[in-house]
Every structure is written in C-alpha cells, then in structure tokens.
Amino acid sequence: MTAGEPLVNLQGLRKTYNAGLPNAEEVLHGIDLTIQPGEFTALIGPSGSGKSTLLNIIGLLESGSGGSYRLDGRDVTTFNDDERTHARHASLGFIFQFHHLLPAFTALENVMLPGLIGHQRDNRGKSNAQSAVDMRARAAELLDAVGLKEAYAKKPGELSGGMQQRVAIARALVRDPQLVLADEPTGNLDTLTSDNIFELLRRFNRESGTALLIVTHDPRLAARCDRIVELVDGRIATDRANKMGAA
Amino acid sequence: MTALGFELTVALRFLREGRMQTALIIGGAAIGVGVILFITAVLTGVQSDLIRRVTGAQPHVIIKPPDELVAPLLGGGADASRLPSVQARPQRLTTIDGWQAMARMAEATEGVLAVAPVASGSALAIKGDASRSVLVLGTNLERYRRVVRLDDKIKSGVLQLEPGDALIGVELAHDLGAVLGDRFRVQSAQGASALFRIRALLDLGSRDLNRRYVYTDLRAAQSLLGIPGRITSIDLSVRELMSADEVAGRLRAQSGQLIESWIQNNNFIFTAISNQDIMTLLIKVFITIVVALGIASVLVVSVVQKRKEIGILRAVGATRRQMMHVFLLQGAVVGVGGAVLGSGLGMLLVVIFSHVLRNAEGKALFSLQFDYRLIGVVVVSAAVLGLLAAVLPARNAARLDPAQAIRG
Numbered sequence: 001m002t003a004g005e006p007l008v009n010l011q012g013l014r015k016t017y018n019a020g021l022p023n024a025e026e027v028l029h030g031i032d033l034t035i036q037p038g039e040f041t042a043l044i045g046p047s048g049s050g051k052s053t054l055l056n057i058i059g060l061l062e063s064g065s066g067g068s069y070r071l072d073g074r075d076v077t078t079f080n081d082d083e084r085t086h087a088r089h090a091s092l093g094f095i096f097q098f099h100h101l102l103p104a105f106t107a108l109e110n111v112m113l114p115g116l117i118g119h120q121r122d123n124r125g126k127s128n129a130q131s132a133v134d135m136r137a138r139a140a141e142l143l144d145a146v147g148l149k150e151a152y153a154k155k156p157g158e159l160s161g162g163m164q165q166r167v168a169i170a171r172a173l174v175r176d177p178q179l180v181l182a183d184e185p186t187g188n189l190d191t192l193t194s195d196n197i198f199e200l201l202r203r204f205n206r207e208s209g210t211a212l213l214i215v216t217h218d219p220r221l222a223a224r225c226d227r228i229v230e231l232v233d234g235r236i237a238t239d240r241a242n243k244m245g246a247a
Numbered sequence: 248m249t250a251l252g253f254e255l256t257v258a259l260r261f262l263r264e265g266r267m268q269t270a271l272i273i274g275g276a277a278i279g280v281g282v283i284l285f286i287t288a289v290l291t292g293v294q295s296d297l298i299r300r301v302t303g304a305q306p307h308v309i310i311k312p313p314d315e316l317v318a319p320l321l322g323g324g325a326d327a328s329r330l331p332s333v334q335a336r337p338q339r340l341t342t343i344d345g346w347q348a349m350a351r352m353a354e355a356t357e358g359v360l361a362v363a364p365v366a367s368g369s370a371l372a373i374k375g376d377a378s379r380s381v382l383v384l385g386t387n388l389e390r391y392r393r394v395v396r397l398d399d400k401i402k403s404g405v406l407q408l409e410p411g412d413a414l415i416g417v418e419l420a421h422d423l424g425a426v427l428g429d430r431f432r433v434q435s436a437q438g439a440s441a442l443f444r445i446r447a448l449l450d451l452g453s454r455d456l457n458r459r460y461v462y463t464d465l466r467a468a469q470s471l472l473g474i475p476g477r478i479t480s481i482d483l484s485v486r487e488l489m490s491a492d493e494v495a496g497r498l499r500a501q502s503g504q505l506i507e508s509w510i511q512n513n514n515f516i517f518t519a520i521s522n523q524d525i526m527t528l529l530i531k532v533f534i535t536i537v538v539a540l541g542i543a544s545v546l547v548v549s550v551v552q553k554r555k556e557i558g559i560l561r562a563v564g565a566t567r568r569q570m571m572h573v574f575l576l577q578g579a580v581v582g583v584g585g586a587v588l589g590s591g592l593g594m595l596l597v598v599i600f601s602h603v604l605r606n607a608e609g610k611a612l613f614s615l616q617f618d619y620r621l622i623g624v625v626v627v628s629a630a631v632l633g634l635l636a637a638v639l640p641a642r643n644a645a646r647l648d649p650a651q652a653i654r655g
Binding site for chain 1: 648
C-alpha cells in the first residue's frame with residue numbers, strides 16, 4: 001500500500017439504477033468517503049438511504065455510475081467484472097445477514113472455500129489456489145477462534161443462527177482481507193448473540209488490524225464502533241469519530 | 248474437501264445436494280444411452296446375420312465377360328433399311344480373354360482382398376439312378392477359400408481339390424445317396440463327363456445352394472465345360488463388405504468386363520439395411536436430443552434454485568468463468584454418469600433379449616460380446632453432450648449479478 005493512502009477512497013460517487021430509462025433513479029448522489037486501514041466503522045441510516053448499495057459498490061459487487069473509487073491505492077472505478085472479482089478475492093471479505101453459507105458444504109468447507117478459488121495458473125500450470133491442506137489448517141484455526149471447535153463437520157442447516165454467523169465471520173477472514181464488509185451481521189440474532197458476534201468482530205479488528213465497515217440498524221452496536229457514518233437519502237449526513245467505541 | 252479443484256468440487260456438491268433431480272436426470276440419460284446401445288447391438292446382430300446368409304457362398308464382386316450382342320450390319324449406312332425388331336442373342340457360355348492379366352489387375356485394385364479364377368457351368372450330377380441338375384464351379388482352392396470362406400462351411404471331410412476331387416453341399420449328397428469318399432459322375436451340357444470323389448460336405452447357408460453347388464478343380468471344370476484354359480468369371484472378395492459397389496465401380500473403369508457386386512445382386516437387402524440404418528439413426532438422434540433437453544432443463548432450474556449460492560460464490564471471489572465451469576461440469580458429470588449406468592443397462596438388455604430374439608436357426612441373433620470401444624465412444628459423447636446441454640444454464644449462472652443474487 002502506498003504510504004498514507006487510505007484503504008478506500010470514494011470521490012463524488014454516484015449510482016443510478018435503470019439509467020436512461022423512464023424509471024431511472026439515482027440512489028447515491030456524490031459520496032466522498034475514505035476509510036483508513038484498520039478502521040472500525042458503522043454505516044447507519046434509514047431504510048432506502050442507499051447503505052446496501054454503497055456497501056456493494058465498496059465491495060466491488062456493483063460498480064458506480066459516476067465519480068471515482070480507489071481501493072488500496074488502485075483505481076478500480078473502471079474495472080471489468082473479472083478485475084473486480086480478483087480484487088474482491090484479494091482484499092475483501094463479506095458477512096451477510098441471511099443465508100450466507102453454502103448449505104451443501106460443512107462449516108469447515110464453507111470457511112475454506114474462498115481460499116480454494118484460484119484465478120491464475122503459473123507457468124507450470126499450477127493454480128494459485130491455496131493448497132487444501134493449508135486452507136484446512138487455517139479454517140480450523142479460525143473456527144476454533146470463533147468458538148466452533150465442535151462444529152467442523154456440521155452442515156449450516158444443523159447450526160443455530162448465531163453459529164452460522166460465526167462461520168460466516170471465519171469465512172470472511174480466511175484470506176486475511178484488508179477490509180471486511182458486513183451487512184446487518186446481527187440483524188436477525190437475539191441481543192445476547194448479537195453482542196457476542198459484535199465482540200468477535202471487534203476482537204479480530206484489534207488482533208489482525210482488519211478494517212471493518214458494518215451496516216447496522218442497531219444504534220447500540222453503532223455506538224460501539226470507532227466511527228459512525230450516517231447516510232440519508234443517498235448523501236452522507238454525518239460522519240463522526242466515536243470516542244466511546246474504542247473504550 | 249478434496250484436491251479436485253474448486254469448480255469440480257462445487258459441481259459435484261451441487262449435484263449431490265439436488266439428490267432427486269440428479270437421480271432423475273442421470274436415470275433419464277442412462278435409459279437413453281441403454282436403449283441406443285441395445286438398438287445398435289440388435290441391429291448389428293440382425294444385419295450381420297442377414298449379410299452372412301446372403302453372402303455366405305457368394306463372392307463380393309464378380310468379373311464376367313460382357314453380354315454378347317447382335318452385331319450391327321457391316322456397312323449399314325443411313326440408307327440401309329432397319330429391322331423393326333432385334334431378337335436378343337441367346338447367351339452362350341462365354342469366357343474372359345486374357346484372364347491372367349485381368350486377375351492381376353483386379354488384385355492390385357484398391358479395396359480388393361482376394362481374387363480367384365472360376366470356370367462354372369451347369370451339369371448333371373449322377374449316382375446310380377439319381378441325377379440332379381447342378382452348377383459345377385471349378386477353381387483354384389487356395390485362392391478361392393480367401394474369396395469365399397469355405398473353411399467355415401465344412402460339415403465333414405477336408406478342404407482339398409486335387410484333380411478328381413469335389414466338394415458338394417450336404418443336401419446334394421443326401422439326394423444322391425452319397426457319403427464322404429463316395430464317387431459320382433458329372434455330365435456337362437456339352438456332353439463331356441467325369442468322375443469325382445467327394446472330399447467334403449459343405450453347408451453353404453441355404454438348402455438351395457447346398458443342392459446345387461459342386462466345387463471342383465479348375466482344370467477338371469474347364470475340360471468338362473469344353474473351355475480348356477479359359478474361365479467364365481473372376482471372383483473377388485473386398486475388404487469392406489459395404490464398399491463392394493465402389494470397388495466394382497473402380498474395376499468397371501479399368502476393364503471392359505461386366506462387373507457385379509453382391510450389393511447389386513441383392514439390392515433389396517442392401518436397401519432394407521440402409522433404410523434400417525437411417526431409421527435407427529433418426530431414433531438415436533431423437534433420443535439424444537431428448538436426453539440433452541432433459542439435462543438442460545434440470546440445470547436451468549438448478550441455476551434458479553442456486554441463485555443465492557452462486558451470488559455467495561461470486562462474492563467470495565469466484566469469477567463468471569468459474570461459475571460457468573461449475574455448471575458445464577455438472578452437465579458433463581450427469582452425461583458420464585448416465586452413460587456408465589446406461590452401458591450397464593444396455594448390456595443387461597442385450598443379455599435378456601439374447602434369450603428372446605433368435606434367428607431362423609434358433610441361434611441367438613446377436614453375440615453377447617459387447618463392443619467396448621462403442622461404450623468408450625458413448626461415454627465420451629455423453630460427456631460432450633452433457634457439456635453442450637449445460638451451455639445455456641451455465642451462461643445464465645455466469646451472467647447472474649452477484650449483488651442481486653445475494654439480495655435474493
């Protein structure tokens with residue numbers, strides 16, 4: 001990473017759905033946002049304010065309609081689908097609210113999965129996918145860390161919602177991403193479970209320096225982040241550091 | 248998770264997850280493959296049985312002297328009056344001029360396996376009070392057995408044609424009241440006669456032939472028929488039975504003789520066989536299309552069902568191409584699975600029906616020997632077919648927008 005360069009740097013980012021059609025709708029009207037490495041940020045705002053769209057664009061799942069986006073010092077604004085996929089694979093991790101695991105795979109396999117995806121082959125035809133043995137060890141280590149030592153071989157259907165979300169956290173971290181994007185990670189969990197999940201995210205943030213951007217409706221959780229960005233009607237309404245969060 | 252590679256691992260897992268769908272579609276492909284293999288085995292059996300019967304004692308191609316024509320009036324100019332009708336000439340026993348050169352030419356022709364000179368004509372076989380009309384066929388045994396496989400047709404005795412030896416059909420022997428080693432007299436239409444000793448009894452595949460054929464030494468037949476040193480036809484076998492017509496065409500272009508192939512002489516069988524081939528090809532093509540459509544439709548549904556999973560895989564770093572491979576591989580795996588099961592099913596059908604379907608002699612219509620090369624071809628084709636069937640669903644999977652797919 002270039003010294004001093006933010007991890008995420010959005011300038012004047014716009015997003016229009018159905019551009020050119022009568023039902024065209026601009027959902028993001030020029031977002032300027034930077035995220036530093038290791039930052040622990042909450043993204044809040046009412047429904048329909050564009051939080052998920054912004055998260056998807058930062059996560060390279062969608063591209064913006066205007067403005068620029070630099071990720072880790074690289075201009076990713078005009079990346080094509082393959083380039084976005086490679087960058088996503090290299091730098092980002094995801095945690096979703098619902099149905100986030102592959103039901104046909106065990107917990108351990110779900111965690112290993114991102115590491116087994118290889119994109120390039122070297123000149124001897126060997127894929128750059130990490131070896132299954134290495135990945136298994138790393139995945140087991142992470143599952144142990146999220147407290148699921150006993151659940152390696154369980155399928156997602158056999159796990160509770162909180163346990164599933166722990167598996168998802170382990171999966172998001174398995175390739176040591178610089179930024180983890182979490183969309184309502186505790187949205188459908190009870191208060192106690194969601195506190196535990198949040199603590200886990202906080203711990204990984206501290207221990208490995210992974211930056212986190214968490215979309216949440218829950219003001220209690222937002223209050224425990226280092227920084228709170230509030231989105232209203234596709235614009236950043238407030239962006240403030242939260243001294244309480246670090247405590 | 249194994250070292251199969253990401254795409255294949257996910258493809259196999261998806262198939263395993265969709266248990267019922269996968270079982271149904273592999274079952275469908277298996278039935279298709281099984282029926283195709285079964286039809287092929289039955290048809291090959293039926294056709295080769297038919298061809299074996301027809302060509303049993305026949306050479307594949309015969310070179311004959313041209314028909315004798317009424318010679319045009321010499322010097323008959325435009326003013327010469329023409330006869331209102333021309334009576335066809337009676338065809339004498341005609342011979343091939345310079346047959347040794349012709350035989351060498353035929354032997355060198357592409358597609359020809361073996362060549363034998365033949366002097367043949369009608370005669371009477373006489374023993375005691377019994378006399379039967381027969382066809383004397385004089386030839387060089389060493390050459391002729393490569394044209395017509397007499398070795399397979401011996402009922403008793405040995406293949407041997409020294410001067411004075413004869414090989415006759417079992418029915419003729421019965422009619423003459425003769426047994427192996429007996430002697431009988433042959434009298435030709437030209438008035439000559441000679442004594443022959445029966446060296447072997449043959450079964451030429453049909454009673455009619457068994458009543459009529461008397462094989463003798465070439466020289467003996469020539470003197471019996473009054474054509475010393477000459478022959479009436481050159482008999483050939485070809486390498487590819489079904490290409491007899493092409494070989495005949497080549498020979499026709501090189502020689503001025505009359506060339507007949509077994510296909511021409513048995514046109515109805517050849518037509519029947521090729522019609523059968525066309526019909527079964529049609530059936531096979533339609534079965535193949537139905538199987539392909541089945542695989543495609545199951546995978547199309549599977550892509551819709553797995554929207555979310557596809558979205559998650561894309562989010563964690565799988566490219567469009569990799570998602571495409573996952574579904575192409577599912578198609579190929581279903582194809583191969585269907586082909587392997589179908590081969591078993593085909594073999595089972597062949598075994599069962601080999602007890603039911605029998606030819607006129609009561610033998611099984613087709614051999615139980617399965618063509619394993621055919622199975623190899625079928626498995627590879629099924630994999631390719633599965634891949635092709637999966638192209639459309641795989642493209643759907645690749646096109647899926649991950650953000651939308653995850654949102655549901």
